[in-house]
Amino acid sequence: MIDWLSDLAFWIVFAGILFALRRQRIFWTVGALALLLFFNQFFTPGFFHLQVLDGHLYGSRIDVLNQGAKVMLLSLGMVLVIATGGVDLSVGAVMAIAAAVSSRLLVTQHQPPGVAIAVALAISVLAGAWNGLLVAGFGIQPIVATLVLMVAGRGIAQLITEGQIINFLDPTMVYLGNGHLFGLPFTLTLVVVMLLLAHFLVRRTALGLFIESVGDNDEASRYSGINAKQVKFLVYTFSGLCAGLAGLVACSNIKSADANNIGLYLELDAILAVVVGGTSLQGGRFYLVGAVIGGLFIQTLTTTFYAKNVSSDIAPVPKALVIIAVCLLQSEVFRTRATRILGPLQKLLNPISPSLHRQQPTIARHDSPEP
């Protein structure tokens, strides 16, 4: 009875949010999440079950929030990088480095957890700055520049842990990924704090505008007096910080640092989260909250697979289909063709005015060679 009531309240709130967002781009992301949750409401018994233990909330939805924190953190950094027209492939490797550094300091060097966390974050920021230097300073294509650290980073992480899996039991480090605050997982607080920080940085200062203009047209923004290089350097550095945090959470979750597996393929999930969140890979306009909800969507998808006993090995197939579907929806050509077929339905389906689409560049792409 209580469950039934809380579910109803949940859906009413969710419907209210959806209604409020009906004219926003992130409506589609939240809508996709709603569809997925709706599926679980009816076809996954126990998915909506919530219970209170020792004053903390537990349940599948809380698990999604806790486990999704890594992807949400990564996508916060990634969305800004993608907004400048770049991409950061090294986040998974940076996660492994942060995990390796912190646990090495904690266990082998017997440093206090505060020092371990601070040094790990500082090194992640440094790694991000390195990417920024390559992209902004040397003008190297982002995919390639970050590929260097993606390949070498895991090797560096393994060098730091000396190829061992380092286990730790320090309460502060364990709290990071497993603790509770206000009855909710601490990781959620971490995500919210980072989201607010990012939001403040890009929406309360001119930085967000600069990022969008650099992503739209690098040259033009430079001519209008924006220091494009500085902006790019900054977003890669921020992405490094986010990756470092995600790495700390990841190793705290499992109470050990495994340089081989921490953050493996997570860069792909983060990119996917950003794309699902409505940000185009071509750069320009970006959706911070959309990216975080995109991360939540991906985690919900993963948790749904687990709940439905889909083998984690086969799970990539539906994930791939989702990527293709989302990309198709974003594709200009597909939309135009769909419009022709659907015709009158289009106005109903698409809440954004068509004039907005036409402004997007159709020929220039971030991966096409410079003219």
Add this chain to the structure above:
Amino acid sequence: MIRLNPKYIPLLATAVVLVAVFTTGSLLYPNFGTPRVFVNLLNDNAFVGVAAIGESFVILSGGIDLSVGSMVAFVGILIARLLQAGCDPFLAMGIALCAGTFAGAIMGCLIHFFEMPPFLVTLAGLFCLRGLGFVIYPESIGIDHPFYGEVLPQLSILVAPKAVLPFTAMCFLASVLIGTFIASFTRFGRNVYAIGSNENSARLMGLPIGQTKIITYALAGFFSAFGGVVATFYMQSGNPASFGGLELDAIASVVIGGTLLTGGVGFIPGTLMGVLILGLIQTLISFNGTLNSWWTKIVIGVLLLIFIVLQKLISRRAVTQL
């Protein structure tokens, strides 16, 4: 003094690195410079090399293919399963090659017709093929077909005393030859270079953009699948979980082989050299014995960096020369 065309500089740099690494190895270890080590090098890296040839075409056309590793694993398990079910080995290989080419063509179509970023489409391909491999069979299957056990070992040539060139290495060298021919001596190859240099001018010149792109990805799918076939020769088994991250090795080989990642500049023999450099580094580290194997990744990363910066400098000089 002969003025060197800037497009040959990366290739030359690759050759210098290859010779330098090989000489270092020969000076440090007495048995390093023997033909046997070299033949083993070709054998051990054959499947990476074959896949890297396909990757070269995609990168030359200005795209990228991330699905290589999954494709090799998928083809491996497909062949192993078909052979287990009593299929003729040649039929199994044919089916695998067709499946690979078809998957590549689908990715090419998505990229061309819907103008989707190659990065994302091939990423979806990576996930999809990896999962499909597990759908075929979730565990490793050993191959005990007589063709693999008895015929293959005989298909080798004695190239030098104590050095037998196995069939896998021959497949690799044949792929390099075929790849070089397609890239440098066919109309399709020229179109690939043209699209990679500047897609808009290629379109304005009236070159068949769509056809070329789709064939490029289909070709990459074919070579990846062939890499998978070679991998079954080498491993004598198929495993859906294997070869994760092979795409990175392939891309690294192509870049270290002097192909510009922006497309349009590069040579297939360069990829052969890139694969050999990567293999030599691994051999060097295993000869040393005390260095940990993860140094390989760091050295590859550093080499990648050097070549990328070198490419940047060259392309910048080429622009100023214009």
